[in-house]
Amino acid sequence: MTDLLVDLGRNATARRLIGALGLPLPLPTALRRGRGPMPALCLADQSVVVGAAGAGGLVPMLAETLAAAGARPLLAGWSMDAFVGPGEAYGRPPRAAESLAEGQRVDALVFDASGLDGSDALAALHGFFQPWVGRVARSGRVLLLGRPADDPALTSGAAAAQSSLDGFVKSLAKELGRHGVTANLLRVEPGAEGRAGAVVRWLLTNRSAFVSGQALRVSLAAAGEASAAVVRPLEKRVALVTGAAQGIGAATARALAAEGAHVLCLDRPQEEAAATALARELGGTAVAADLSDPASIAAVVAAVAALGGVDVVVHNAGVTRDRTMARMKREHWDAVLAVNLRAVLALDAALDPLLREGGRVVCLSSIAGIAGNVGQTAYAASKAALIGWVRARARELGARGVAVNAVAPGFIETRMTAAVPVAIREAGRRLSALGQGGLPEDVAATITFLAGPAGLGVTGQTLRVCGGAFLGA
Amino acid sequence: MNKQDGRRAVVVTGARTPFVKAFGDFTTMDTIALGVAASRGALARAGLGVRDVDAVVWGGVILPSGSPNVGREIALDLGLDPRAEAMTVTRACASGLQAITLAAAAIERGEADVVLCGGSDSTSNAEIKLPQKVVHALAPLALGKPTTADYLGVLSQLWPITDLLPRQPKIAERSTGEVMGQAAERMATRNEISRAAQDAFALRSHQRAAAAIASGRFDDELVEVTTPEGKVVRVDGLVRGDTTLEKLGRLRAAFAKEGTLTAGNSSALTDGGAAVVLMSEAKARALGLRPKAAFRSWAYVGVDPADQLLMGPALAMPLALERAGLSLADIDLVDLHEAFAAQVLSVLKMLASDAFAQARLGRAAAVGAVADERLNVHGGSLALGHPFGATGARMVTTMANELARSGKKTALLGICAAGGLGAAAVLEAVD
Secondary structure, three states, X not given: OOOHXXXXXXXXXXXXXXXXXXXOOOOOOOOOOOOOOOXXXXXXXXXXXXXXXXXXXXXXXXXXXXXXXXXXXXXXXXXOHHHHHHHHHHOOOOEEHHHOOOOOOEEEEEEEOOOOOXXXXXXXXXXXXXXXXXXXXXEEEEEEEEOOOOOOOOOHHHHHHHHHHHHHHHHXXXXXXXXXXXXXXXXXOOOOHHHHHHHHHHHHOHHHOOOOOOEEEEOOOOOOOOOOOOOOOOOOOEEXXXXXXXXXXXXXXXXXXXXXXXXXXXXXXXXXXXXXXXXXXXXXXXXXXOOOOHHHHHHHXXXXXXXXXXXXXXXXXXXXXXXXXXXXXXXXXXHHHHHHHHHHHHHHHHHHHHEEEEEEEEEEOOHHHHHOOOOEHHHHHHHHHHHHHHHHHHHHHHHHOOEEEEEEEOOEOOHHHHOOXXXXXXXXHHOEOOOOOEOHHHHHHHHHHHHOHHHHXXXXXXXXXXXXXXXXX | OOOOOOOXXXXXXXXXXXXXXXXXXXXXOOHHHHHHHHHHHHHHHHOOOOOXXXXXXXXXXXXXXXXXXXXXXXXXXXXXXXXXXXXXEOEOEOHHHHHHHHHHHHHHOOOOOEEEEEEEEEHHHOOOOOOHHHHHHHHHHHHOXXXXXXXXXXXXXXXXXHHHOOOOOOOEOOOOOOEHHHHHHHHHHHOOOOHHHHHHHHHHHHHHHHHHHHOOOOOOOEOOEEOOOOOEEOOOOOOOOOOOHHHHHHOOEOOOOOOOOEOOOEOOEEEEXXXXXXXXXXXXHHOOOOOOEEEEEEEEEEOOOOOOOOOHHHHHHHHHHHHHOOOHHHOOEXXXXXXXXXXXXXXXXXHOOHHHHHHHHOOOXXXXXXXXXXXXXXXXXXXXXXXXXXXXXXXXXXXXXXXXXXXXXXXXXXXXXXXXXXXXXXXEEOO
């Protein structure tokens, strides 16, 4: 899929020309994306400006995470103490952010806002970000850390301050998006700090390039020990991907396999050739099953059982039968709900005994399920249902160490969206902070993150991979 | 290793050629010739004849492509009994130590009683290679019965001409493309090692090496070498006992514009060889030889070359200590290969850091600070030079002699190597 504006934006002359002519063309920034398996030093030599407010309770976690991932911490108005030890251990000594040469850009800004406890404290946000936002490199990262605003232990003032972060980070995402810079918020429940590092790391890598304006929460809801495995964390794991033959499903199968998983590539019998080719390429196993048919579930269970169980289930298969409600026939309605919802519920129930401890389930929701769309009552209902499903399943499976989440893609450049009329397609791309569509690889990278050990602290949530789409935000 | 059964491997003697700057006096001597010179000296000092050696284990980095089993060539050139088998090992700058620990393992398993081991390298004789593109293009001409069309085909493939120029050999990491000096330069920055500290360490190395030479301390380690041109080389060529901080401070950065590494605080390309005679303790006693040292433990480790290429000893030395059942406080002498002053100082800093021990070694407290008077007591590679394969054998020889002379009990060796490798060994005195 080519995006003319992104291509033009890559060309400096074209950028200047469009600027000189005063054309009202918002040129999106080509995003820097990581390829292949995650390297051990996934933030190698990245300069990260770090600040904190109040007690800075998440700073020790941050110091350890950044140094171990190879980042260079630059401290803005914050004590170096917590960074000295990790700096020594990993050869990443902290420096004062002010020591940075004039005009030199940084790769990321990270602010620990967990200590914000009242209205006056919010000035710290201005104090940290105002001088630095303009210095973030293209396709850079902004990350805020906070505490859950619904924590009953918070004073009402602190709750207000923590709640302010949502509006702040979403606005920042919209302001910085045209430079390809993402801004996200990570809320860390007290006690879950040990699980936050892996999430921080992922949110700062080039794998989260299309995730912007989002809030994630790290909790202790799923049982288990935080794992330090960064490289090939899915080795010796079995992953089932439904709808694996094309688009996001195929990209997800590839990404999971790149991290070591044995992938069961499931698709309809009509797609068997593609699914088989993919499975062969990935050293996985192909499964032909029509999920709209309840009888197919048994075949899937048999394929999973043959591998001795499953660690990762990605419910990616989905169909659309877009009609306005007035024109939607019952068969259309049923077709959408059969695959998008009923099959997910049935498959999860059937696979439950085969889902191993510490497993991961990821459902593909959609921003249509969050924002709604003309002609998508059935589709949006099915996708919104999954948001509730993962929330409930996370509670049910938490004790087994299983994390259950949904990802909600925004406009992704796939065969499906290529068929959309041009005006709607352009609107889908441009009505977002990053001003462009995402790639199947962006969704695949997000699923792979949630499917790995890094996802332990994240459960019951829906993460949008939408480039900061304005819809439903 | 059980001391009672007499199978413990002991260092009987060691000898090395003088270490000479590349393209100096040894230019026409290849690594085999340098190995022969060192080995002949070691065998003579142990009073061994051609029938006394069971095996040769040799280490080298720049191996001649026509005869990569340098160890066997040395055995043959020495005129050893043809039944003395031989092998060659390569583990970058730890090759010499690798050869020796392999020999020790063979002796302790009962495979041999007397092993000649060590290493050599001739940087002056690094082969300049044709680009692979040329090799592939020329294959039809070299390997088949070429037709005119083949010749024309080759010509068309050999364009543009710049692809044909032989490449300067350089010590670059295959995986990262980074030259070793650049890696050390990054380590200097990341571990906050200043230019002044590096220069001071280099000065110390030269001063200690010069003092050792002046005192005659190296006399029983060095062998005289007569070059093919008839020149007799008796002394190490790189040691500058009269250098000063001012002189070192004037040198320009060698690997980065604003860098801190210079030719003065980096080890130089060097030609040389070093050999050690290792025996089972029982054999040595039977021959009436006094063992100088035995290996209490050794350890080899790997780290990500893209991270801190030369930090290996900071992981290998604690591991060797652990295997020896010793702590740093029990160690009388520490010999740390000086590839770059920045690398030595980085490793020392890591060893002394609690945070490093906790994060990287899973230990509560630091391995410890190495006391200056115990460290590289007779200088190191910065002053003496670093013929890659020979360095490990030089260190083993010097430390074994030091233990035998001083009455000290233990020595810890550490070597960093290309590919992100680290090596270490604990030597102990033999009564």
